[in-house]
Amino acid sequence: xxxxxxxxxxxxxxxxxxxxxLRQTEVPIGxxxxxxxxxxxxxxxxxxxVGLILSDINMPNMDGLExxxxxxxxxxxxxxxxxxxxxxxxxxKVMEAxxxxxxxxxxxxxxxxxIKEKLTGLV
Amino acid sequence: MDEKVTAAPxxxxxxxxxxxxxxxxxxxxxxxxxxxxxxxxxxxxxxxxMGVIGIIGLVGDWTGTAVVSCxxxxxxxxxxxxxxxxxxxxxxxxxxxxxxxxxMIIGNLKNNLELKLGxxxxxxxxxxxxxxxxxxxxxxxxxxxxxxxxxxxxxxVQLCLTPNQLAGQNLKGMPRIMSLx
Numbered sequence: 001x002x003x004x005x006x007x008x009x010x011x012x013x014x015x016x017x018x019x020x021x022l023r024q025t026e027v028p029i030g031x032x033x034x035x036x037x038x039x040x041x042x043x044x045x046x047x048x049x050v051g052l053i054l055s056d057i058n059m060p061n062m063d064g065l066e067x068x069x070x071x072x073x074x075x076x077x078x079x080x081x082x083x084x085x086x087x088x089x090x091x092x093k094v095m096e097a098x099x100x101x102x103x104x105x106x107x108x109x110x111x112x113x114x115i116k117e118k119l120t121g122l123v
Numbered sequence: 124m125d126e127k128v129t130a131a132p133x134x135x136x137x138x139x140x141x142x143x144x145x146x147x148x149x150x151x152x153x154x155x156x157x158x159x160x161x162x163x164x165x166x167x168x169x170x171x172x173m174g175v176i177g178i179i180g181l182v183g184d185w186t187g188t189a190v191v192s193c194x195x196x197x198x199x200x201x202x203x204x205x206x207x208x209x210x211x212x213x214x215x216x217x218x219x220x221x222x223x224x225x226x227m228i229i230g231n232l233k234n235n236l237e238l239k240l241g242x243x244x245x246x247x248x249x250x251x252x253x254x255x256x257x258x259x260x261x262x263x264x265x266x267x268x269x270x271x272x273x274x275x276x277x278x279x280v281q282l283c284l285t286p287n288q289l290a291g292q293n294l295k296g297m298p299r300i301m302s303l304x
Contacts, residue, residue, distance in 0.1 A: 010247070013223035016206055016216075060247065087230030090237070109151035109227050 002030035003051035003123065008041040008067065009085070010059045014108075018054055018085070021115045027123050038062030042070055049076060052123060057086040057093055065096055072101040081122045085110065131185075131284065132239050134267065138162045141269045141280045144231035148224060153204045155273055162269040165281075174198075175213060176251040177225025181233060183243035187264075187284035189232065191225040195252075197276035213252050222248040228280060240284075 007018050015034045022029050033050060035041035037059040053071065057064040064084060071077045081103040088094065094105050104118050132140075142159045149157040175198040177191040193201075199210040202220035210217050225248045233243050264285045271278040 011219070011223050011226065013205060013216075013219040016219075020207060058245070087227055087234070089231070089234030090242070108230065109148045111151055 002028040004031045004033065004048065005029055005052045005054065006033045006035065006041060006044060006050045008035045008038065008053065008055040008059070008064065010036050010056065014056070014085070018115070021112050022119075024112060025116050025119050027119050038064060038067030038070075041067050045071065045074070045077070051080060052119075053080060053082040054085055055082060057084055057088045057097065065093065065100060068097060068100045068102055083118055083122070085115075130239070132236065134162075134164065136235075136239075137267050137282060138269055140232050140235040141228075141267070141282065144228045144235070145269075145271055145278070145280055147231065148227045149273060152224070152227065153201060155200075155204070157271040157273050157278065160270040160272055162267070165266045165268050173254050174252075175218065175221050177221045178249045178251065179225055179229045180246035181229070181236070181243050181284070182246070182287065183237075183241055184287055185236075185240040185243065185284050186287040187282065189225075189229040189283075190281040191221070191228055191278070192281070193221070193273075193278040194276050197273055197278060198252075200274070200276070218250045218252060222250045225250070232282070236284075 005022060007015050009015050009018070019032050022032060033044050033048065035044055039062045041053070041055070042062075055064045055067060064086070068082055068084070071080075071082060082101065083104045083106060084094070084097045084102050085106045085108060087108045089107070097105060103122055106114055106118055138159075145157045149155045174192050174194050179189050181187045181189060195213050198213055198217050198221050201224055202208070202210045202217040205220045205223070206216060226245070230245060233245060237243055262283070262285070264283045267282045269280045271280070
């Protein structure tokens with residue numbers, strides 16, 4: 001069954017690239033929702049359940065770590081994979097993401113193959 | 124106030140970090156080689172006058188501005204490859220592509236700068252595009268300019284850094300963005 005996905009990134013370019021990459025994977029993808037920050041993402045998740053979240057860390061209004069923490073506190077999202085995609089090189093932030101429940105981490109710049117591999121391993 | 128001021132990176136370190144960040148972004152995201160050419164320090168009174176310019180502010184114990192500039196054809200090529208669509212002229216999507224490439228290059232450079240200068244934040248990238256405009260850099264600091272050749276087109280990465288006099292005051296710094304004159 002096709003899975004709906006939420007992409008959270010303040011960069012329109014990254015959202016567009018990830019849309020393309022997702023459509024190229026073997027994983028059956030349904031609707032792809034987009035949010036420009038953590039607040040928008042939480043509002044969308046209240047309206048629609050998704051099976052996978054790809055999120056940046058550094059974003060205005062609400063960053064990816066705060067969003068991740070809030071998402072994982074929602075019962076329905078405890079087992080939904082969240083992959084962080086970011087230029088952030090600070091290992092403390094990466095470790096924090098993992099401790100908050102992130103399923104994986106991809107550093108920008110990324111190749112299409114890196115995203116595909118990460119998805120295939122998770123879904 | 125804490126008077127601690129860390130040592131500035133050397134010119135060689137800046138050039139190496141900019142080269143490695145730029146090459147990695149172009150190779151990984153675009154499959155293009157960015158070949159480093161001349162690099163020099165430029166006085167602040169020089170400015171840019173054409174092309175597509177991505178600007179990002181850096182703030183922390185040190186503060187500064189980074190600029191990635193390229194020709195319109197290279198900007199279109201970047202967008203063509205990133206989005207797998209043909210762009211014959213610069214439009215909003217091409218500007219988004221240049222903003223993201225700027226963000227990735229300077230984001231990766233920031234990871235290296237932080238090793239020497241402490242934690243830094245990045246501003247949201249801004250992009251300027253046009254012809255026959257003039258830019259002016261505020262401040263007295265010199266700028267590192269590192270020039271690249273990408274498939275026959277020129278791309279410049281410019282960086283200005285200075286100790287932040289307001290460091291430790293928990294103020295959000297503003298980038299010293301070149302003002303359009």
